[in-house]
Amino acid sequence: MLVVDNLIKRFGGFTAVNNVSFKVDQGEIVGLIGPNGSGKSTIFNMLSGTFAPSQGSIRFEGHELSGLAPHTIINRGIGRTFQIPRPFRRLSIFDNVELAGYYGQNRHSRAKASDAAKRALGLVGLPTDRHASVDGLGAAGLKKLELAKALATGPKLLLADESLGGLDEKEMDQAANMLRKIRDELGITIIWVEHIMGVLMRVVDRVMVLDHGEKISEGLPGVVASDPRVIEVYLGTDAQATQAAAAERRR
Numbered sequence: 001m002l003v004v005d006n007l008i009k010r011f012g013g014f015t016a017v018n019n020v021s022f023k024v025d026q027g028e029i030v031g032l033i034g035p036n037g038s039g040k041s042t043i044f045n046m047l048s049g050t051f052a053p054s055q056g057s058i059r060f061e062g063h064e065l066s067g068l069a070p071h072t073i074i075n076r077g078i079g080r081t082f083q084i085p086r087p088f089r090r091l092s093i094f095d096n097v098e099l100a101g102y103y104g105q106n107r108h109s110r111a112k113a114s115d116a117a118k119r120a121l122g123l124v125g126l127p128t129d130r131h132a133s134v135d136g137l138g139a140a141g142l143k144k145l146e147l148a149k150a151l152a153t154g155p156k157l158l159l160a161d162e163s164l165g166g167l168d169e170k171e172m173d174q175a176a177n178m179l180r181k182i183r184d185e186l187g188i189t190i191i192w193v194e195h196i197m198g199v200l201m202r203v204v205d206r207v208m209v210l211d212h213g214e215k216i217s218e219g220l221p222g223v224v225a226s227d228p229r230v231i232e233v234y235l236g237t238d239a240q241a242t243q244a245a246a247a248e249r250r251r
């Protein structure tokens with residue numbers, strides 16, 4: 001579904017993503033992990049068209065995406081969430097999600113965008129009435145709103161950037177189950193960037209690890225969690241707990 005080849009992103013003289021290649025198959029949930037600043041969000045920004053790659057190619061369903069504008073990429077079927085939610089505060093929850101629905105698969109009619117918003121809000125468990133305000137949403141609610149906005153575009157591939165940040169244990173489990181449900185019930189393929197390894201390792205099919213902009217490991221959660229290089233640069237003292245989580249992985 002997605003084939004990324006030798007992707008490079010430079011900011012001035014600094015190389016944030018260095019020669020990264022990977023594939024994602026239809027129906028997979030792939031975890032993308034690595035230390036802070038290793039290039040995860042920059043990869044999402046290139047996949048979603050926020051940044052043009054300095055070099056390399058991104059092919060989605062056989063078509064080259066690099067250099068296309070964000071709204072064109074959404075229309076092709078890639079939706080994303082942002083690590084830091086910034087909804088329109090003067091619009092209701094519903095209107096934020098309906099507005100997102102004017103991009104992507106449902107953009108051709110207001111009725112379709114509106115239906116997509118209703119479905120997306122129902123799926124993430126937010127109120128579907130037109131007037132509920134964004135102001136009452138806490139961290140978990142804002143993350144749900146991010147997911148609902150991405151889903152309202154009718155994506156085939158969802159890029160989820162740190163869906164668990166700021167959530168408590170119970171909310172994290174709910175969010176992880178939600179991603180699983182989005183894949184299982186809607187058939188949406190997911191790339192998931194996350195720092196909370198215990199939750200991620202239980203859910204994903206496969207993991208890729210970045211360090212200083214380079215891919216240093218890739219494979220099944222259990223294999224990656226035991227990779228000495230990944231333990232050295234990222235997992236550290238969390239290695240054992242991460243391996244235990246990977247061993248509990250749901251299939």
Ligand SMILES: Nc1ncnc2c1ncn2[C@@H]1O[C@H](COP(=O)(O)OP(=O)(O)O)[C@@H](O)[C@H]1O
Nearest residue numbers: 011015016034035036037038039040041042043
């Ligand atoms: N717009 C930008 N301009 C300059 N440097 C950037 C920009 N975006 C990201 N970077 C740098 O690129 C590196 C990778 O950042 P990022 O992809 O956000 O990391 P991650 O998401 O893995 O924490 C960091 O060193 C960051 O400071």
Ligand SMILES: [Mg+2]
Nearest residue numbers: 040041042083
């Ligand atoms: Mg990031």
